[in-house]
Amino acid sequence: MERSIFSFIWKYSRRDQLILLVFTLITFPFLYVTLELPKRIINDAIGAKTDVIDIWGIQLNQVQFLMVLCFAYLGAVLAHGLLKMRLNTMKGILSERLLRRFRYTLIARMMRFPRSYFENTSQGELVSMVTSEAEPMGGLMGDAVAQPVFQAGQMLIILVFLFVQSLWFGLAGVALIPLQAYLIPMLQRQINLLNKERIKEVRLFSSEIGETAAGISDLRTNGGWRYRLATFTDRLGRLFDIRFQIYQKKFFMKFLNNFITQLTPFFFYAVGGYLAIKGQITVGALVAALAAYKDLSNPWKELLTYYNQTQDMAVRWEVVVERFAPRGMIAKEHIEGEPAEIPHLRGTIKLEHISVRSADGSAILDDINLEIPKGSRVAMKIPNQTERTAMAELLTREISPSRGRVMIADHDLADLHQTVLAARIGYAHGRSYMFQGNVGDNLLMPLRTSPKTVLWDPQQMDRDAIETLRSGNSRDSTKADWLDPGIADLNTVEDINDWWYELVKAIGTEEIMFRRMVTDPMDPEQNPELAANVVALRGEVHEKLKEQGLDKVVYRFDPDRFNPALPLGGNLMFAAPVRSITQAGLAMERGFLAMVVEHGLAEQAIAISQTLVETLHHTFGRDGTDHPLFTALGIEEDLYEQLVDIASRRRNEGDAVLSEDEFSLLLTIPFAFTAEQIGPAFPENFKQEILSIRKNKGALIREKARDLFTPITPDKYLPRMTV
The missing domain is CATH 1.20.1560.10 (ABC transporter type 1, transmembrane domain)
Structure with missing residues (x-):
């Protein structure tokens, strides 16, 4: 520099x-x-x-x-x-x-x-x-x-x-x-x-x-x-x-x-x-x-x-x-650009008079001479952990010898481009780092060493690309296609997916990955094709459940039925939230709560809230919030204590003692919990009343609450729900 x-x-x-x-x-x-x-x-x-x-x-x-x-x-x-x-x-x-x-x-x-x-x-x-x-x-x-x-x-x-x-x-x-x-x-x-x-x-x-x-x-x-x-x-x-x-x-x-x-x-x-x-x-x-x-x-x-x-x-x-100028840096020409070729390192491995020293100058490896014939499978017994690590990292050029050289297939390891080492030498150790992103991004990193496509911009209208060049940054674009199946001797992306699945099965993690996939939400904007495929599978999954006699344990979205697995808001509009909405956040949406009052739902909703809070207080008290049944509800302790206080004052002194903010917060309970979670406190006639309002005014309510909810339709992926 x-x-x-x-x-x-x-x-x-x-x-x-x-x-x-x-x-x-x-x-x-x-x-x-x-x-x-x-x-x-x-x-x-x-x-x-x-x-x-x-x-x-x-x-x-x-x-x-x-x-x-x-x-x-x-x-x-x-x-x-x-x-x-x-x-x-x-x-x-x-x-x-x-x-x-x-x-x-x-x-x-x-x-x-x-x-x-x-x-x-x-x-x-x-x-x-x-x-x-x-x-x-x-x-x-x-x-x-x-x-x-x-x-x-x-x-x-x-x-x-x-x-x-x-x-x-x-x-x-x-x-x-x-x-x-x-x-x-x-x-x-x-x-x-x-x-x-x-x-x-x-x-x-x-x-x-x-x-x-x-x-x-x-x-x-x-x-x-x-x-x-x-x-x-x-x-x-x-x-x-x-x-x-x-x-x-x-x-x-x-x-x-x-x-x-x-x-x-x-x-x-x-x-x-x-x-x-x-x-x-x-x-x-x-x-x-x-x-x-x-x-x-x-x-x-x-x-x-x-x-x-x-x-x-x-x-x-x-x-x-x-x-930023330490000794022993990898040569610039060995890491920038691309090599003229990526040779297969299929040959004898030779260590010639290798010595490795630590940062303080003490010897780790001293005058090592070793020859491993082509195609051999070799196990090395090295008692000292530092020496074991040094030997492994020596063969990947993570450390450089202070004396001697490493030859692989008649190539001096010190003269090879880093791309060649990444493509031809595999190294499995216990300190692998998981970068932010998904599992696929981390697993397929070795197949994304360089872009395989060049973005076409003949008129030079891409402002980001122009600024990138003027600022001396990398010409490579993340928008290009980087995945190269050829590095793994494969032909297509489908081959990579098949190989990946076989690898997952071999290490026994397919069940864990599948469960994690279906229980996590997914952004349909980032994965539109996958979202469309999930929607297309809904009918087939329902038929499979019926064949296995499991259709009764799953609540299917039906516009003519009350869904106990959806909160009151979802049932009222037959819609799902477009974003995460906390009870405190919903209490601030005065327009939405005014609509609940307008349609005559406030009286029963507040009664449900009162009953649920009193039931929770009777069951868990103020000190039982660490019980698994309570934590399963997902209520924050501070919010729970606040709701208990509001419900207690309302029981003793009536609605008049509650401020507008307190009444709104208590009113949000049916919109934060499902009928299943509320249990017997959720009356059957209230369900029928909600269905009646949905049938007559559901479209109007959805329009007024379009910033908070998105309609549930057979052909639409719901981003806030799990896969």
Whole structure:
């Protein structure tokens, strides 16, 4: 990687930085006009000596001339503001592109780290560097050239304007700048050294947090938590001391800078007022000079901020690059791109004078010579766990020998592309990592080594692809087809599925996977074909259940029957929820509950709720919430206690004592539980009343509640239900 952040910026954004530079220069004339026109308005328009002013042969009275200058000033301010807005937008986009490139570069380098490096470096430390520590670098990447030129140019124009008004104004404006230019960077360098120490301490702190999370059971079991907390106290104390020193120096620097900045207006008022009294300058020039100096302080402040930022980011860059350049990294050409061929490694395996050393230099394997003939099945007996692991990882190039070489089928293992090793060498161990996603994504990873299709975009209209290339990220798209059956010597995706099923049966997990599949919900938008197949199987499954005499133990969706396995809301509308709806969430849906009241269901619904809560309280009390029968209902303990309190007050004092929120919460119970769960407390006549409302007004109710429920139809997959 580039040794400095500016080398990185210039290498990957030279053209864009020059465009920003040109755009910056274009803004300067408009800035000067915004400084000059206020003086002209005061002296030439308001303070005009004659009633008629001649401008390029056009006769204007004093008021007309004033309006011309005012609108010219307004136009200049608007143009300058729009140019600055566009300039800042361009800088922001460039910053994000370079930050995206930098983060991708770090992640790509991480793919080449030796395994031993991960054993000595915490995941939290790497995550912190790629995310939070890289984030502030993005701001500097867009400002690298344009920002100092823009701010310095603004300062120069303002100073030129001041010198044009009066030599003394110009000298007063620049008098204290050298002092600030000396003191502020000197103090900032001290702050930067402290920041470097702070970054190191934060990384160690992050590493210790990760270790604690990973070993929390050991800490509790072995009584080590108090000592561990004491080490955190020490670490936090060191961070506090460093930050305390930073705050002292930082705010002293700000005080000093602000004090020096405020000294300059003193010279303006004293010297400028004296010159105005003596008649050597006009009052308009003095007012314009004061306004210009007010504008001068901002670019000077921005320049100092830019300097401080460059120093801070240079330290961050140095630390991050150092951590992402460990010894023993896999060669770049062995992991990027694709090899010309993927040879079959069917031949003799030779280990020639192999030695392997640990990170601290101690010998793990020493001068190993071994030859395994082609086609042999070999078992190695290695008593030491470290040596066993080293031997296995040596044959997969997860570790590299400190001396000697590994030959497989006359190929030097060190010279092979990583794709060849992934395709031809299998390694089963007990530390396999399950990535987020489904089982298939993890299992078929070896068959997705490169995209097999190229997305067609002849007009280059794909904005994501264009930005990917401009940011130096991978050209590979996740939208392409990556599955390659040929790697496993198969022909089609169906062959892969058949092989997968045979594999699942061989290891005896087909029943577990099937049960998990049918008891979990599925997103039909992500798997539309599977959802359609599930819907098509409904009739066949029902016929099979009838053949086996099991149709009575399954409640089939029937628009003319009450379904005890559906809550009241589902039965009322013959619909299923479109998303997870908690009782508290449903209580907030006042429109839906008002509809329940409107159709005369509230009285019986609240009676059911009262009976159910009292039954639960009588059965479990307040202390029996850990009983399996109670936990099967899925009621949160806090909600249960709240409902018991509401039902108790309603029983003793009536509905009048309940607030609207409490009444709504109690009313949600029949919509959260099924008739089966409620049991005898759910009366038969209430079921018939619900069916009657469904038949007469079901469509209207579904329309009003379409944001919460979706209709149940024979040809529709219901996403909130299990497969």
